[in-house]
Amino acid sequence: MTSRVTFITPAMSPSMRRARFDDGDPIDEGGAARARAAAGSLRQGGRVLVSPSVRCRQTAVALGLDASGEQAPAGGDMGRWRGLTLDEVAAAEPEGVARWLADPGAAPHGGESVRDVCARVAGWLDAALRVDGRVLAVVEPDVVRAAVVHVVGAAEAAFWRLDVPPLTATEVSGRAGRWNLRLGTPLGPYEADTGH
Template identity: 45%
Template sequence: MSVRVSLVAAARSSTLLTERFDDDRPLDHTGWHEVQLAAHALVPLAAAELRYCSPTPRSRATGDALGFAPMAQPALRDCDMGRWRGLTLADVAAREPASVDAWLADPRAAPHGGEPLLAFISRIGGWLDTRPACDGFIVAVAEPAVVRAALVYALRAPPSAYWNVDVRPLSTITLTGLAGSWSLSLEASTR
C-alpha cells in the first residue's frame, strides 16, 4: 500500500534578499497576504489523515492559517547551518567566500559547522520513508529547503540538483510511493 505526501512550502517571513539561514522568524505581512490568496487552493489539503509542519513559527502559522492544525515534526526542520544561522548568503559570502564556494560545490562539506547538504537530504528522505502507508494522504508544511530536499531524495537526483530546484512560498509538491520508491505527482493548479 502506498502513501501520498503533499508538501507545502511555508509562506514567506522575509523578502528573498533578506532570507536568512535557519530563519525562524514568523510570517511577515506579505506572507499572511499570500496565505489568504492561496487558501482556496490549499485548504482542501486539510482533509489529510496526518498533518505535520516543521517546528518553525512560519510553518506552524502557515499550517494553522490553512486550517491544517498541524503537529510539529522535528525531523522536518531546516538544514542546520551552524555558525551561519541568522545570516544572509550575502553576509556569509562577504566574510567567508571560500567556505561558501566549498559548501556549494561539495554536498558533504559543512564549513559552517552544521549539517552537510547530503545529510540534510538524507534526513528528509528518512522522514519520508518512515511515513505510515495508508489509503489516504499526509500533508506537511515546511521550509522551502525541506521541500527541495524531499524532491531531490524522492527523484534520486544527485545532491547538486538541490541548487536547481526553485521552491516558492506556498508551492506544493505531491509524492506517492513507499519507502525508497517515490514518484512525483503533478496536479493541475486551481490558483
C-alpha cells in the same frame, strides 16, 4: 498501499525576502494574506505535520491547518550562519560558501551538510512509504529540495538546481518502494487532477 505526501512551503518572510538563513522571523503580512486566501484549497484528510520553524507554524495557522503532535522534518541546521544573509556570509567566508555550494558533504558553518539534510529527509520519506494514507507537511524549502532529490534518485549536487517558491505544494505519492513526483503547484482554489 499508497502513501501521499504534499509538502507546502512557508509563506514569504523577511528572511526569505533577503536571502537570510532562517533566524526565526515570522511570515510577513503579505505572505500571511496569501496563505489565508489559499486556506481551504488543500485536500483535507490524513495527518497534518509542521516543521518547527516559526514561519512554517504561522503558515499552517494562516492556512487553517490543524497539525497533529508529530512534527515534519526541520530545515537544515545552518550552524553559525543562522540569521546572516548569504551576501554577509560570502563576504566573510567566501571559501566556505564556495565549498558548501560545490560539495554536498561540506558543512563549513558547523551545522548540517546538504548530504546530511538529504539523508535525514530520505529516511523520513522512506518511513512514510510504509504508512498508507495522506500527509500534508508544511516544511522549509530545503526539505522539499531534499525530498525531490530522493524521490527522483538524483545526485545530491542537484539540490541547488531546484527552485522552491514560497507557498507552493510539491506532491509525492509512493507504493511498492517507489515514489512519483508532482512539483510546485501554487496554492489557491483546488483544481481537479487532470492526469498530466
